[in-house]
Amino acid sequence: MTEPRKRLTSPSGKDIVLTAVRPNAGVAALYTKRLTKMVDGMHRAVLRSVRAIYEALPPELAQDESPAMALANEMRRLARKWLGRFEEEGPKQARRFAREAQRSTDASMAARLRDQGFSVQFKVTAEMNDAYQAVVAENVGLIRSIAEQHLQRVQGSVMRSVSTGRDLETLAKDIEKRYRLTRKRAGFIARDQNNKATAVITRVRQEGLGITHARWRHSRAGKQPRKSHLQADGEIYEVARGMFLDGKWIRPGEEPNCRCVSQSIIPGFE
Numbered sequence: 001m002t003e004p005r006k007r008l009t010s011p012s013g014k015d016i017v018l019t020a021v022r023p024n025a026g027v028a029a030l031y032t033k034r035l036t037k038m039v040d041g042m043h044r045a046v047l048r049s050v051r052a053i054y055e056a057l058p059p060e061l062a063q064d065e066s067p068a069m070a071l072a073n074e075m076r077r078l079a080r081k082w083l084g085r086f087e088e089e090g091p092k093q094a095r096r097f098a099r100e101a102q103r104s105t106d107a108s109m110a111a112r113l114r115d116q117g118f119s120v121q122f123k124v125t126a127e128m129n130d131a132y133q134a135v136v137a138e139n140v141g142l143i144r145s146i147a148e149q150h151l152q153r154v155q156g157s158v159m160r161s162v163s164t165g166r167d168l169e170t171l172a173k174d175i176e177k178r179y180r181l182t183r184k185r186a187g188f189i190a191r192d193q194n195n196k197a198t199a200v201i202t203r204v205r206q207e208g209l210g211i212t213h214a215r216w217r218h219s220r221a222g223k224q225p226r227k228s229h230l231q232a233d234g235e236i237y238e239v240a241r242g243m244f245l246d247g248k249w250i251r252p253g254e255e256p257n258c259r260c261v262s263q264s265i266i267p268g269f270e
């Protein structure tokens with residue numbers, strides 16, 4: 001079902017600049033909570049298993065397998081198991097997040113329009129479905145990568161520990177450290193994906209409403225703003241193309257850690 005291209009125009013004849021739609025912090029917080037919960041579960045179970053495997057290792061060489069080999073095999077099994085769990089749970093969480101991001105972006109966009117006297121009812125268009133599927137696919141991959149990267153690093157720590165004399169407490173500390181980094185990464189992914197999803201959904205809605213131009217708004221919330229984005233603040237860009245910054249065409253909120261937003265412009269004449 002394709003939305004009819006009704007083009008919004010300003011009744012006064014003067015351009016209307018809508019308040020920007022910002023990424024919903026509540027959506028990011030919920031997504032962070034769910035991802036970190038998955039990470040917490042994996043970490044606790046993996047650490048428990050590593051301890052058990054370690055303690056069960058024979059002090060000397062086993063008959064047909066060296067302890068290092070046995071350990072490597074156990075670690076591979078453990079990694080496969082947890083990767084499998086993330087692969088199973090990932091699509092559910094990705095879809096849930098994409099739905100929430102879409103709902104909240106739509107609601108915010110509709111509210112901005114209502115503020116200016118426009119009443120719109122957003123529908124699930126083919127373009128919106130494409131955007132939704134793309135958000136889901138990217139997040140499925142990222143969720144999987146959280147487990148994959150974490151398990152790879154833990155496996156590395158275990159093997160290094162074996163080759164340097166098997167000190168379980170040092171190893172446990174290593175794994176804890178890795179866990180804190182993985183948790184941080186999950187939080188970053190949740191926030192960043194929320195910015196990106198908001199950006200892409202906003203763009204699809206702009207196009208659906210026939211909004212061809214928007215104003216780039218730099219957000220001061222970031223700790224290390226990109227100079228180019230700072231300079232783009234207030235500039236008008238074409239919704240279909242974005243703005244040419246740092247060598248490529250991008251839209252606000254699309255680059256990693258970019259919190260820039262888009263102010264839709266409703267033109268004053270056809």
Ligand SMILES: [Zn+2]
Pocket residue numbers: 218219226229252253257258259260
């Ligand atoms: Zn930015």
